[in-house]
Amino acid sequence: MKLLVIGGTGFLGRHLTALALDWGHEVTLFNRGHRQHPDWRELTALRGDRSQDLSALLGKGLHWDLVIDTCCYRPEQAASLSAALLGRCERLIFISTISVYRDFAQPGMDESAPLHRIPAGEMPDDYGPLKVLCEQEYLARWGERLCILRPGVLCGPHDHTGRLAWWVKRVERGGPWLLPGAGQDRLQYLDVRDCAEFVLRAAEQRLGGVFNLLKPGIALGDWVERLAARLAPAVPIQPEWQPWPALLGAGVESWQSYPTLLPSELAEYAGYGRISAEAAIVQGLNFRPLEETVADLAQWLAEGGQGAVTGMTAQQEEALRQRLRVSALP
Numbered sequence: 577m578k579l580l581v582i583g584g585t586g587f588l589g590r591h592l593t594a595l596a597l598d599w600g601h602e603v604t605l606f607n608r609g610h611r612q613h614p615d616w617r618e619l620t621a622l623r624g625d626r627s628q629d630l631s632a633l634l635g636k637g638l639h640w641d642l643v644i645d646t647c648c649y650r651p652e653q654a655a656s657l658s659a660a661l662l663g664r665c666e667r668l669i670f671i672s673t674i675s676v677y678r679d680f681a682q683p684g685m686d687e688s689a690p691l692h693r694i695p696a697g698e699m700p701d702d703y704g705p706l707k708v709l710c711e712q713e714y715l716a717r718w719g720e721r722l723c724i725l726r727p728g729v730l731c732g733p734h735d736h737t738g739r740l741a742w743w744v745k746r747v748e749r750g751g752p753w754l755l756p757g758a759g760q761d762r763l764q765y766l767d768v769r770d771c772a773e774f775v776l777r778a779a780e781q782r783l784g785g786v787f788n789l790l791k792p793g794i795a796l797g798d799w800v801e802r803l804a805a806r807l808a809p810a811v812p813i814q815p816e817w818q819p820w821p822a823l824l825g826a827g828v829e830s831w832q833s834y835p836t837l838l839p840s841e842l843a844e845y846a847g848y849g850r851i852s853a854e855a856a857i858v859q860g861l862n863f864r865p866l867e868e869t870v871a872d873l874a875q876w877l878a879e880g881g882q883g884a885v886t887g888m889t890a891q892q893e894e895a896l897r898q899r900l901r902v903s904a905l906p
């Protein structure tokens with residue numbers, strides 16, 4: 577197929593592009609050129625800032641079977657890209673996110689769960705509501721020729737968010753570890769390469785509609801054990817489980833301090849880690865083992881790979897331990 581990838585040099589886009597070339601597709605990238613894709617097998621690179629100048633896409637004779645938009649964050653970007661490509665491109669896959677959902681209250685929620693409500697005429701500032709507007713804009717313009725994919729948290733080599741990397745480094749450090757709850761809260765990471773594979777499947781099968789892309793969640797207690805078994809920390813991990821209210825009261829931030837972890841005892845998060853991707857699984861979404869993802873990420877980090885610094889530092893964890901000791905004093 578002739579594929580046009582909007583983006584293609586970041587995280588998901590980078591893996592997607594490499595895989596598309598492996599699978600024999602003809603790939604054109606459109607981005608600002610801040611980074612180069614390391615793989616230049618027959619890759620065509622078009623340059624432009626999508627918010628200002630799409631003229632590189634308007635050249636005479638340019639035509640694609642499918643566009644995959646990996647970096648649309650505002651409805652006006654969806655509108656302008658559609659105006660440029662309708663007539664040059666048959667179908668569109670939009671990479672959206674599970675952040676479009678209003679909350680994560682219902683365990684097992686699927687693609688029909690309620691989205692953020694945006695009052696008519698208002699322009700939100702937040703990522704999730706803006707992605708809802710992007711979805712609506714694309715749907716209005718592409719109709720049945722549109723496929724919307726909603727990944728959960730992605731992870732793997734070249735992840736610039738540093739989220740799974742935090743868990744890997746913390747497990748590698750080992751020793752006593754303050755952890756929230758009783759090990760029942762769930763994490764739901766998807767290997768970026770499994771995500772990329774599904775995007776290409778959706779392309780080849782000409783899928784339309786909406787699909788959540790997540791791996792079944794795993795309870796924090798099992799997660800820590802499996803990471804420790806794969807990463808073999810020098811000093812064994814000694815989990816010190818603490819109730820969420822005590823940790824939140826001592827300054828722990830849900831989602832941030834332990835990256836992507838939410839207290840499922842709060843009603844709005846009761847379904848987090850239990851979001852359904854059944855529809856995508858039926859269409860061929862596959863999952864590599866957690867151990868493989870973790871080992872590949874650990875290797876990328878060991879070779880100098882870097883993402884954002886995120887999560888609680890060793891000093892912050894020690895300060896937290898002190899605060900909990902003080903607050904436990906009679």
Ligand SMILES: NC(=O)c1ccc[n+]([C@@H]2O[C@H](COP(=O)([O-])OP(=O)(O)OC[C@H]3O[C@@H](n4cnc5c(N)ncnc54)[C@H](OP(=O)(O)O)[C@@H]3O)[C@@H](O)[C@H]2O)c1
Pocket residue numbers: 582583584585586587588589590606607608609610611624625626627645646647648671672673674726727728729730731736737
């Ligand atoms: N990471 C996650 O956990 C996660 C979870 C759910 C959904 N998602 C979704 O997955 C997508 C992320 O894809 P990714 O990982 O490849 O993104 P990324 O790492 O942020 O890369 C963004 C890509 O878009 C290009 N780009 C950015 N701004 C541009 C502009 N104004 N004009 C033209 N090109 C532009 C960048 O190249 P230049 O900088 O050179 O322009 C780059 O190739 C997003 O849509 C996100 O909402 C991610």
